[in-house]
Each structure stands twice: as C-alpha cells, then as structure tokens.
Amino acid sequence: MSYHALHHRRWRIAIALTAVVAAVYFGFILLVAYAKPVMGRLVVPGLSVGILLGALVIVAAWATTWVYVRWANTHFDNEITRLKAEDSK
Amino acid sequence: MTAADLLQAATAPAAAASAAPVDSAIGKPNVVSMSFFFAFIAITLGITYWAARRTRTAEHFYAAGRTVSAGQNGLALAGDYMSAASFLGIAGLVSTSGFDGLIYSTGWLVGWPVVLFLIAEPLRNLGKYTFADVVATRLRHTPVRMAAALGTLTTVLFYLIAQMVGAGSLIKLMFGLSYENAVIIVGAAMMAYVLFGGMLATTWVQIVKAVLLLGGAFLLASMVMAHFQGNPAALFAAAADKYGDGVLAPGKLVTNPLDTISLGLALMFGTAGLPHILMRFYTVPDARAARTSVFYATGLIGGFYLLTFILGFGAMVLVGPDVITQFDKGGNMAAPLLAEFLGGTPFLGFIAAVAFATILAVVAGLTLSGASALSHDLWTSLVRKGEVRPAEEMKVARVATLIAGVLAVILGIAFKGQNVAFMVSLAFAIAASANFPALVLSIFWRRCTTWGAVASMVFGTFVTVGLIALSPVIQVDMLHHEAAWFPLKNPALVTIPGSFLVGIVVSLVTRDAAASHGFDEMVSAMTSGSRAH
Numbered sequence: 005m006s007y008h009a010l011h012h013r014r015w016r017i018a019i020a021l022t023a024v025v026a027a028v029y030f031g032f033i034l035l036v037a038y039a040k041p042v043m044g045r046l047v048v049p050g051l052s053v054g055i056l057l058g059a060l061v062i063v064a065a066w067a068t069t070w071v072y073v074r075w076a077n078t079h080f081d082n083e084i085t086r087l088k089a090e091d092s093k
Numbered sequence: 094m095t096a097a098d099l100l101q102a103a104t105a106p107a108a109a110a111s112a113a114p115v116d117s118a119i120g121k122p123n124v125v126s127m128s129f130f131f132a133f134i135a136i137t138l139g140i141t142y143w144a145a146r147r148t149r150t151a152e153h154f155y156a157a158g159r160t161v162s163a164g165q166n167g168l169a170l171a172g173d174y175m176s177a178a179s180f181l182g183i184a185g186l187v188s189t190s191g192f193d194g195l196i197y198s199t200g201w202l203v204g205w206p207v208v209l210f211l212i213a214e215p216l217r218n219l220g221k222y223t224f225a226d227v228v229a230t231r232l233r234h235t236p237v238r239m240a241a242a243l244g245t246l247t248t249v250l251f252y253l254i255a256q257m258v259g260a261g262s263l264i265k266l267m268f269g270l271s272y273e274n275a276v277i278i279v280g281a282a283m284m285a286y287v288l289f290g291g292m293l294a295t296t297w298v299q300i301v302k303a304v305l306l307l308g309g310a311f312l313l314a315s316m317v318m319a320h321f322q323g324n325p326a327a328l329f330a331a332a333a334d335k336y337g338d339g340v341l342a343p344g345k346l347v348t349n350p351l352d353t354i355s356l357g358l359a360l361m362f363g364t365a366g367l368p369h370i371l372m373r374f375y376t377v378p379d380a381r382a383a384r385t386s387v388f389y390a391t392g393l394i395g396g397f398y399l400l401t402f403i404l405g406f407g408a409m410v411l412v413g414p415d416v417i418t419q420f421d422k423g424g425n426m427a428a429p430l431l432a433e434f435l436g437g438t439p440f441l442g443f444i445a446a447v448a449f450a451t452i453l454a455v456v457a458g459l460t461l462s463g464a465s466a467l468s469h470d471l472w473t474s475l476v477r478k479g480e481v482r483p484a485e486e487m488k489v490a491r492v493a494t495l496i497a498g499v500l501a502v503i504l505g506i507a508f509k510g511q512n513v514a515f516m517v518s519l520a521f522a523i524a525a526s527a528n529f530p531a532l533v534l535s536i537f538w539r540r541c542t543t544w545g546a547v548a549s550m551v552f553g554t555f556v557t558v559g560l561i562a563l564s565p566v567i568q569v570d571m572l573h574h575e576a577a578w579f580p581l582k583n584p585a586l587v588t589i590p591g592s593f594l595v596g597i598v599v600s601l602v603t604r605d606a607a608a609s610h611g612f613d614e615m616v617s618a619m620t621s622g623s624r625a626h
Binding site for chain 2: 008009010011014015017018019021022025026028029030032033034036037038040041043044046048049050051052054055058061062064066068069070072073076077081084087088092
C-alpha cells in the first residue's frame with residue numbers, strides 16, 4: 005500500500021465516522037425540534053426519552069472517537085511504519 | 094483553609110444551609126474565595142516563571158517546544174474548551190429550564206469527533222504554528238495568509254469579547270468588584286502568562302484549571318447525588334415533581350426548528366475552526382499524540398457536560414429557579430449557589446475561584462492564538478516574507494500579544510452588558526464558516542485553488558458577520574426594529590454550505606497549476622508526517 009492508498013483509506017473512514025456522528029446528533033436535534041412529546045415521554049420515573057437520547061449522543065461521540073483512535077493507533081500506524089521501512093531500503 | 098476543612102464543611106448537614114440562599118455570600122468579597130483566588134494566581138505565576146526560563150525561541154513561545162504529551166494536551170484541550178460559559182451557563186440554563194441545556198452540551202461535544210477525524214492529524218503533520226500554515230501548504234502564501242488571518246482574528250475577537258464580558262460580569266457578581274476592574278485584572282494576569290511564559294505557561298495554566306474545574310464539578314455533583322441515593326433518575330423525578338414534567342422535555346429554547354438546526358451546525362463544525370484549539374495540536378510531538386489527545390479531551394469534556402447537567406438539576410431542586418434568577422436573570426449563579434447550599438461559604442469560595450481560573454485560562458489561550466495570527470501570518474510571512482531573525486520573531490510575538498491583550502481589555506469594557514452565550518455561538522458560526530471549509534477543501538480536494546480557498550474564507554467571514562447584523566437578535570432584540578432582514582438567529586445553516594460552495598465554484602473557474610502539482614506531495618507529507626516540524 006502507498007501513502008496515497010493509505011490516505012484514501014483514512015479519508016474514507018474519517019468521512020464515514022463523521023457521517024455517523026452527524027446522523028446521531030442531527031437525529032437527536034430533529035427529534036428535539038419536531039417530536040417534543042416523544043422526547044418528554046418517561047422511560048422510568050424521572051428519566052425521559054430526551055434525556056436518555058441526549059446522554060446516548062455523548063456516549064456515541066465517545067464510542068466513535070474510540071473506534072477511530074484504535075484503528076489509527078494500530079492499523080494506520082503499523083502501515084506507516086512499514087512504508088517508512090520500505091522508503092529507507 | 095485546608096482541604097480537610099473544606100471536606101468537612103462540604104459534608105455539614107444541609108439543614109443549616111437551607112435558609113442561606115437568599116441571604117448569600119455571593120457578591121460580597123469573602124476571605125475564602127479571595128484566598129483561593131490568590132492561591133491560584135500565585136501557583137500560575139510560579140508556573141509562568143518556570144516556563145519563562147524555558148521559552149527562548151518562537152517554537153517554544155507558540156508550540157511549547159512540541160514537548161507536551163498526549164495526556165497533558167488532552168487536559169489542556171479540555172481546559173481551553175470548558176469555558177465559564179459552559180460551566181456556569183449550562184448549569185444555569187438547566188437549572189431554570191431543565192432539558193434544553195442538553196442541546197448545547199451535546200452540540201459542543203460532537204464538535205470533537207469532527208476535529209479528530211478530519212483536522213487533528215493533517216494539521217500536526219503540515220503546519221507550524223497556525224492553521225494558515227496548513228491551508229497555505231500548496232497554495233500561494235500571501236493571499237491565503239491574509240484571508241486566514243482575517244478569519245482567525247474575527248473568530249478570536251468575538252470569542253474574546255464574550256469571555257471578557259463574562260469575566261467582568263461574573264467577577265462583579267461573585268466578588269463584588271467593579272466590572273471594569275475585573276476586566277483589567279483578568280487582562281493583566283492573562284498577559285503575564287502569555288507574554289513571559291508563552292505556550293508552555295498557557296498549557297500548564299490550562300491543565301491546572303482543567304483539573305480544578307473537573308474536580309470541583311465532580312465534587313459538587315457527588316454531593317448532589319448523595320441527596321438522591323446516587324440515582325440521577327431520582328434527581329430528575331424530584332425536579333419533575335416540583336416543577337412539572339415539562340422540565341424533562343424540550344422547552345422554550347426550541348421555538349423555531351430551523352434555528353435549532355442552524356445552531357447545531359455551528360456547534361458541530363465550529364470547534365474544528367477555533368484557532369486556539371487548532372493551535373494546541375502543534376504542541377505535541379507527533380500525529381499519534383495529537384489524535385490520542387483528542388480522544389482524552391472528548392472523554393473529559395463529555396464527562397464534564399454530564400456533570401453540569403446533574404449540577405443544573407441539583408440547583409433546580411435544592412436551590413430553586415426563583416432564588417437563582419434573583420441573583421442573575423440568565424441563571425449563571427446556579428452552580429455557585431448550589432455550592433453554597435451544599436458546602437457553605439468555603440465551597441462557594443472554591444467554586445468562585447475555579448470559575449475565575451477558568452475564564453483566565455481560556456482568555457490566555459485565545460490571546461496567544463490571536464497573537465500568532467498577527468505575528469506569524471501577518472508580520473513574519475507577509476512583511477518579512479519568512480526571512481526573519483529568531484530574536485525579531487520573538488519580539489514581534491510579544492508585541493502582538495500586548496496588542497491583542499490590550500484590545501481584549503478595551504473591547505471587554507466597551508461591550509459591557511452583551512449576551513455572552515450569544516457572542517460565543519457567533520464565534521462558533523464564524524469559525525465554522527470562515528475557517529473550517531477552506532481547511533477541509535485545501536487538504537482533501539486536489540482541485541482547490543489559491544483563490545478558491547481565499548474566496549471561501551473571505552465569504553465565510555464577511556457574510557457570517559453580515560447575516561448576524563441582519564438577524565433578529567441584532568435587529569429586533571437590540572435595535573428594536575419590527576422585523577429582521579434575515580430570519581435565523583445563527584447563520585451557520587446558510588454560511589457553512591455557502592462557504593463550501595464559494596470555495597468549490599471559485600476553484601473550478603480559476604487555475605492554479607502549482608496547487609494541483611503540489612497535491613500529491615502534500616498528501617504524502619500529511620500521511621507520513623515526513624515534513625512535520
């Protein structure tokens with residue numbers, strides 16, 4: 005794999021994960037804007053759907069950054085190390 | 094006052110304090126808050142003295158010699174981001190209207206994954222001190238740097254005014270100092286950090302502040318949870334019992350869905366265009382440390398927002414919105430009042446000092462990034478064409494800091510009384526429209542030309558500011574006109590796609606052989622870090 009191919013792979017993953025975060029967040033915002041009664045419904049006493057989903061948006065932000073950093077720290081960095089070794093040959 | 098005394102005071106029976114709120118120590122200078130405040134100033138000036146002896150070159154001044162570890166930078170990023178507006182503002186918003194505060198919290202957090210996926214690593218591998226370095230990598234330096242400095246300085250200006258106005262009002266509220274004196278004290282302390290200690294001192298001030306703020310919020314939230322058997326749902330249920338189920342659902346913040354979406358866009362993409370945040374990625378040794386630091390920062394900031402949500406509801410139930418709004422209509426005193434209720438005057442003093450430290454640290458980071466645009470982009474690159482002696486570079490950097498600092502104090506006093514949260518949301522709209530699209534187009538799109546990037550940044554800056562001036566907030570709320578020219582409070586819904594479109598169209602109709610020629614080399618450098626400073 006070349007630096008270019010690696011760049012394109014990183015770019016695709018970056019765009020896909022950005023899209024996931026945007027979908028989760030704007031899904032939440034659209035529900036807030038257009039489905040107020042749903043958001044006010046209670047799951048258990050005190051915990052509304054809105055609060056639960058809001059907390060899940062935060063969890064989703066954590067999860068996607070974890071997925072990316074894990075991929076980049078292993079696959080991406082290993083590939084870079086390999087390419088650099090090839091360069092110095 | 095020792096830590097043991099503080100803890101003891103913190104666990105004192107609530108009954109003694111329950112009558113306190115209306116007769117609060119807020120607004121009266123008290124020994125405890127003053128001691129915490131002076132202790133913080135002493136510690137941070139000590140750090141500055143230590144850092145000053147290690148700050149000899151421009152690389153030290155702007156990028157702390159690129160020696161900051163991923164963990165340290167994660168804390169410093171969180172420190173730069175968790176402003177008093179988010180600590181006091183969100184807790185206040187939640188305490189008076191419940192659920193709505195969560196819209197801001199989530200929006201401010203989802204900006205971070207975007208920074209991680211799209212910006213952090215290319216920035217670290219391509220740039221030196223400012224984001225203009227990255228946009229200019231394969232484009233013509235002079236026009237790109239001028240346009241980028243315009244976007245940077247406009248963003249920093251709005252953000253800085255917001256922080257200064259917030260600082261003045263909060264310190265006045267909490268310590269009883271006059272607004273002008275408060276702004277001058279903040280300006281003076283901040284300039285001492287930045288002028289002498291540069292990025293190293295600023296980074297450590299951020300770290301100290303982040304630990305204090307997270308620790309304070311955690312302690313406060315734990316004390317709230319102790320009242321509700323450690324169960325957040327019991328806290329929310331108590332709030333609903335007292336003030337109706339409406340506090341658990343979207344409320345009056347959401348009147349126009351398009352406004353909400355526009356604000357959401359500004360928050361999500363604005364973080365990736367904030368100059369003082371972008372600048373932090375130059376302080377770590379490599380791209381791996383840059384990405385890891387964002388991971389830590391996202392964890393810390395997300396946790397912090399969950400804590401402020403608990404604090405807001407805690408203040409609603411234990412203090413009450415009617416009492417909170419007596420002290421400040423915007424609800425900004427919710428967290429300090431809650432601290433006073435739970436831990437008496439000592440804990441109030443501690444939280445007040447933490448809020449002050451927060452403002453000081455954010456203002457220092459902003460001033461440093463404004464100074465870097467003035468000296469690195471405008472002076473070193475434009476006036477001196479990059480041929481500048483190291484001694485002169487440092488001198489210019491310090492003069493620029495002085496200019497930015499004095500300007501911040503003057504503007505802080507001039508804009509007294511402006512709505513802080515609104516100014517911050519505008520700074521995000523400008524960052525998202527002026528800086529973010531050009532940055533993304535220049536590093537990911539081969540066809541992007543010099544004039545495409547320049548047009549996008551200039552359009553993003555002027556049109557965003559223009560639409561803000563024509564928005565209902567200025568036209569109706571401030572100038573009392575019947576209607577506004579532009580319907581949205583936050584223009585991001587129009588200006589972010591607009592800036593991308595302008596950048597793309599102008600790139601397609603202009604030619605820039607050097608730009609497309611340099612693309613492959615840039616991609617290699619950005620991926621491998623081979624040309625990283």
